[in-house]
Amino acid sequence: MSVTGPAGFVAAGGAAGIKAGGAPDLAIVATADGRPVPAVGVFTTNLAPAAPVLVSREHLAASGGLAAGVVLTSGNANAANGAAGKAAALQLCELVAEELGAVPEQVLVCQTGLIGVPFPIEVVSKSVGRVAGTRGPDESDASAAAHAILTTDTVAKQALVAGPGFSVGAMAKGAAMLAPDMATMLAVVTTDAQVGPADLRAALVDAVGPSFNSLCIDGCTSTNDTVLVLASGLAGPPPAGCFEDALGEVCASLALQMAEDAEGATKVVRIVVSGAATDGEAHRAARKVAESQLVKCSFNGEDPYWGRVLSELGTAGVALNPDLVRISYGGVTVCEGGIAAGHDEHAVRVHMAGRHLELRCELGLGEGSGAVVTTDLGYGYIDENRTTS
């Protein structure tokens, strides 16, 4: 069900002519009755944000944190398109607002695809009414929306978590350019829990930290990253803490689905750093290891080359005493006290041959811990990214 699971939401997906060959590229998620509901968003920190990021931020500010719907397109990021790009993003909101019976400031917009290519608003505008007209509350409607936002993703990414008396649903896309502070990832979350704007924002900020912001595919932070949450309130107020837990679970699920579907990846690797001076330093160290081309290549080659891991820890900008470092793959310690540890080579080989790897680094300095999910670097990533054609 995903975004139409929570009461009060409808969705649609269809083709609007952005992608070649009539592939679906336009999605809408909206309240069933066009009524604006509390909405919050977190956006990319990139200083060259795409037009939809600018427009969604402005609309949330102008509407006082209310939204009746979200329009999403794929195949063109509408980034680096200047004033024309912003006008196109605004026009998308206006067209959808008209369909919903809302005002444009109550519609948010997300776009993903190539940067710097003029957005074909003339073509797309002709299809908005048709796609919007197909919106509905069924599982197939949510699925159509989830498929229409994909780019190099190979599968749709959806989640639905039931809490006591309410639910949280979501869809997302994201396959590369993934880094802390999110990157080329879009996510729309709906809930029927009755949560005020301040609590909604606090819950979202807490949820993105250990999920989207702990995902690092290639260290690139995109121009378009957006996570939006809309709360219809139809299920009434949730028991204390329950909404936060459900939102956290949904975001974690989407982040893992993104890692599983990362461009060209053959391994999903969880890197855990413990014993750091602070949680922040642990997270930074885990991220440095996760972003290392050399370490990522060794995951691809199933080589437990912990020397590179230690070297990355040494340049992560965190406190380190190499003589205290312990490193393990899949629970088997390969480095102890900063030097090679005799270990069961067969056990490590079996672990490295799997699709899901775990690399743990204990720094022995303090109580700080943090984790990042990443992938390997192999031919597949290069094949996906060497040309845009």
Place this chain on the structure above:
Amino acid sequence: MSVTGPAGFVAAGGAAGIKAGGAPDLAIVATADGRPVPAVGVFTTNLAPAAPVLVSREHLAASGGLAAGVVLTSGNANAANGAAGKAAALQLCELVAEELGAVPEQVLVCQTGLIGVPFPIEVVSKSVGRVAGTRGPDESDASAAAHAILTTDTVAKQALVAGPGFSVGAMAKGAAMLAPDMATMLAVVTTDAQVGPADLRAALVDAVGPSFNSLCIDGCTSTNDTVLVLASGLAGPPPAGCFEDALGEVCASLALQMAEDAEGATKVVRIVVSGAATDGEAHRAARKVAESQLVKCSFNGEDPYWGRVLSELGTAGVALNPDLVRISYGGVTVCEGGIAAGHDEHAVRVHMAGRHLELRCELGLGEGSGAVVTTDLGYGYIDENRTTS
């Protein structure tokens, strides 16, 4: 001639049993008469430095900045080997000191290769005397030394620059794990110019900035990076500024040779950022672009995808107004005012098809400029780095 070009130096290279199959893996560069001369070094900033880095630092401090020679090995980094690693590095210095008639504190040591593998000092110690006995002042001696320090390098890297009345010679290795603050790169520079320790240090610091520290292959900073300079003084004092110029030229040549020989690279790309708020911000922005997996893949695919470049500039942590950005490949502007610029596509295609690319980013904010040399990311890098076996 390289390191034996300047008067007063001898060199040797041979096999000591570290690498399989009898490949050369032990080099010595020393003063011809074993006399200690002014010497300075710059070392990796990695907090998990290898044993040879620890020992060389200590020896320079203990000797008051004097060295009679340098011993270098390849095939094993002697990093993450704890106390045994440090003892092995010390023993190498002792053995070479004996051959030179110097004290151990007057011998420096550089090592490169795999991290975390115990160094076979028992085996190597048997060959030090034999290799040292072959040392001489000829071009073939310098060449033997330059070849004995290579790892995944495919060619030896040497340079010799003549100044008025003096010369500067050098050899280096480095093929990956190259990043600002140097990385898996070793360089030994000799000169017969008479330069005092303070001037020697100042000149070296100035020389590494625009050369080794402006080279970024994969963003990884190794445990072993070392650049050493030994000055015999036999040519007397050089005219003001001339030694600094020659040293800068030598370092720039070695850095370019390293980029040309980078693991698996098919392109050498010079990234120039101008119009930044400060030189430091320009350099940081250039480095962020150079470290981007996505941008490096597009070099490999000969795709002038400037959108990714703009996106990286937006996350470089420097002041940016995307509306002022101009981006060009090979002198052809493809982005102006932050949006696509009509351009001669054939000219860009021809440029991208070459081996040497130039990417320029003008930020339009100030007078700051900086440049970084990098390479593309393709199958070759992955082939080199996915396993160590």
